[in-house]
Amino acid sequence: MSSPSIAIPSRWRLRWNLGDGRLTLYFGLAIVLGWGLLALLAPWVAPYDPLLQNGDLRLMAPSLAHPFGTDNFGRDILSRVIWGARIDLQMALVGVIFPFLLGTCIGAISGYIGGRLDAVCMRLIDIVLAFPFLVLMLAIMAILGPGLGSFYIAMALVGWVSYARLIRSQILILKESDFALAARSLGFSHRRILFGHLMPNALFSSVVFCMSDAVLVLLNGAAVSYLGLGVQPPTAEWGTMVAEGQSFITSAWWICTFPGLAVVTLAMGFSLLADGVAERLGDRS
């Protein structure tokens, strides 16, 4: 559907894109699945215990025994990065699913029913959007107390608005379509029309947004952990690791760098996945 307007030599496009975004999709999928596999197999793959402190091995530069080096407590960074994948992937997935479910339901019902309910929902969204995203999240987390649970709750309370707006705009268009009218004229229930006919056609953009949202959630999770509100030490989590390593940035660069790179690669995996899915599904609707 969307072909680049700039003339790219076809051999280039072939190499990077296979014409339909398949390479993007597979590459993104490979990165995300790769991290997923590492996270699942962490007890077997990680060379050391991520929490094991060793006073003799403090701030060791990367070597054969410790490829990513050790931190100021003598813990192996590679093992901590691998174990951290468990927490960070979980944050990305759970942090996307709740806002997605909440926002999709509210947006769809609000758009479908319309009228006053819709007006109230839209104003509510405006209120949430009036605050900077991170500020509102931090405020909610400060009330609930630090931890992963309050991160998920804050994410759901703040993140649903984007999904609600996306899905509502789609439902507003679709509910005027002939097939929605046909469904009404055939005596289908509102629930069947909304969830059986309109939603499958409306979800496409939200699913794509989900993938790129996973990146934001991941970065947000890392940010709140960095600020000390998310995952608590000594649990291995990439954001916390970066935060802990920042005071050693000049003397032991490896403490921040490797978890930072992990965040970047996983985020890149999600956004490639989003692009690939968008391009593949885009042709179909």
Next chain:
Amino acid sequence: MTTLLQVNDLQVQFPAAGSGLFSLRPRKVSAVNGASLHLAAGETLGLVGESGCGKSTLARAILHLNPVAGGQVLFDGIDMAQGSQADIARLRHETAMIFQDPYTALNPRQRIGDIIAEVLRVQRKVPEAQVPARVAELLSLVGLRPELAERKPRSLSGGQCQRVGIARALAVEPRLIIADECVAALDVSIQGQIINLLLELRERMNLAMLFITHDLTVVRRLCDRVAVMYLGRIVEEGPVHEVFDAPRHPYTAALIQSIADIDPARRLPEQPLPGEPPSPLHLPTGCAFHPRCTRALPACRESTPPTHSLGTRRHTCVHPEPLS
């Protein structure tokens, strides 16, 4: 013949643009402004008029898909405008609609077979075990191969999709079908096929049809009677041949004059209808047609014209006599 559908003085209004949540006095647009018509079982009525005159709105109001502001819609003698839930449910089981754009009328994510099967299941037309057989039967009835049940709408042609739309309507086993411009979006050759299919189905199933179109040649081919609509009102109604041979309302006459005939020798009038139809937001006083009428009298500006009934024909104009 028994009257299946009787519409009396139907009014449909919509809130006009710009009247939001907090406006004190919301403005209303009258899309249908006192329309009346009737339809007997097994009969085909053509509803013609310019775009925006309220044809589709009238159709949707008849099927209780638009709110009705006033008047009656009697289906089988029951007023559906004030109908209970059970009445509406009965209406849904006995009426069906066919749409203009064959692609947008079908859910793009559903397979053809599922589209039809869903109707059979929701309306409990046949036992679950017989659903696939009935789907195949309906597809063959509209001239499609049953194998197409596996396909999605986008892999079908416009004509095929329209046949699926008709099969979906027939799945209801309706007594009344409302076809809203159902051939306007198709190629001319496909139009002919669909019209022939509708003619054949009508004979076979004793269907009553309300056939909405702006194409008068289609009306002449398919309909028993015709109702001409102008700005939310029916201005003339009668048997197709009588109305086409001797129109009584000046608007009908202008419409019939502007039919593009296959005969090149007959010249079309230079300007059969001057101007555009007025906005429904500011309806002209008196007869809504008077600003464009070639036979308008001063009285047309002031008072609503009377309705003259002559045998099976009816028209609403100051001039009771046929146009010469």
